Amino acid sequence: GIQVEQSPPDLILQEGANSTLRCNFSDSVNNLQWFHQNPWGQLINLFYIPSGTKQNGRLSATTVATERYSLLYISSSQTTDSGVYFCAVEGGFQKLVFGTGTRLLVSP
Amino acid sequence: DGGITQSPKYLFRKEGQNVTLSCEQNLNHDAMYWYRQDPGQGLRLIYYSQIVNDFQKGDIAEGYSVSREKKESFPLTVTSAQKNPTAFYLCASSSPHETRTDTQYFGPGTRLTVL
Numbered sequence: 001g002i003q004v005e006q007s008p009p010d011l012i013l014q015e016g017a018n019s020t021l022r023c024n025f026s027d028s029v030n031n032l033q034w035f036h037q038n039p040w041g042q043l044i045n046l047f048y049i050p051s052g053t054k055q056n057g058r059l060s061a062t063t064v065a066t067e068r069y070s071l072l073y074i075s076s077s078q079t080t081d082s083g084v085y086f087c088a089v090e091g092g093f094q095k096l097v098f099g100t101g102t103r104l105l106v107s108p
Numbered sequence: 109d110g111g112i113t114q115s116p117k118y119l120f121r122k123e124g125q126n127v128t129l130s131c132e133q134n135l136n137h138d139a140m141y142w143y144r145q146d147p148g149q150g151l152r153l154i155y156y157s158q159i160v161n162d163f164q165k166g167d168i169a170e171g172y173s174v175s176r177e178k179k180e181s182f183p184l185t186v187t188s189a190q191k192n193p194t195a196f197y198l199c200a201s202s203s204p205h206e207t208r209t210d211t212q213y214f215g216p217g218t219r220l221t222v223l
């Protein structure tokens with residue numbers, strides 16, 4: 001099946017810093033999503049981005065489908081950005097395969 | 109407000125007991141999913157349902173069972189056959205035909221601990 005790798009596995013930032021999270025996948029996909037899991041376990045969908053670039057406030061994402069990777073950019077990080085960021089890609093009809101995530105800690 | 113609810117939030121079970129986790133959505137979504145998350149890991153798909161009265165096994169279905177009798181509800185039963193059931197369980201839903209995306213929306217999760 002399709003493989004999803006995320007890097008880095010852990011990231012510690014000072015408040016205000018910028019960061020880039022990467023997601024590599026092993027096969028072409030029609031569906032790629034980025035999620036944020038807060039410390040209480042709730043997952044929030046950040047982007048549905050099978051290709052191209054999208055922006056939402058301080059967050060933006062770019063997927064280069066032909067090269068099988070996606071990037072999530074976080075600018076001017078805040079402590080509320082802490083948590084785990086997951087990339088998930090389609091592994092079959094309406095089925096998502098998740099990476100193991102990037103754990104982000106933003107310190108004040 | 110529209111959303112997905114899961115209950116209970118925390119659940120403790122003795123070995124050898126079956127337990128059922130609830131998932132309800134009022135988003136009018138056709139598809140629903142159950143995932144399992146172990147500490148420090150990503151999510152793995154247990155079962156999914158694309159329509160009422162139909163469901164499919166995911167990657168780790170052994171020891172679990174589901175039903176989809178109503179569009180709004182997709183309960184998951186963790187049976188005694190599941191060898192290591194302690195985990196965080198997440199339910200999700202999506203409606204690709206309405207939204208033209210496969211964006212999945214998640215409930216708050218249930219933490220199951222086997223004593």
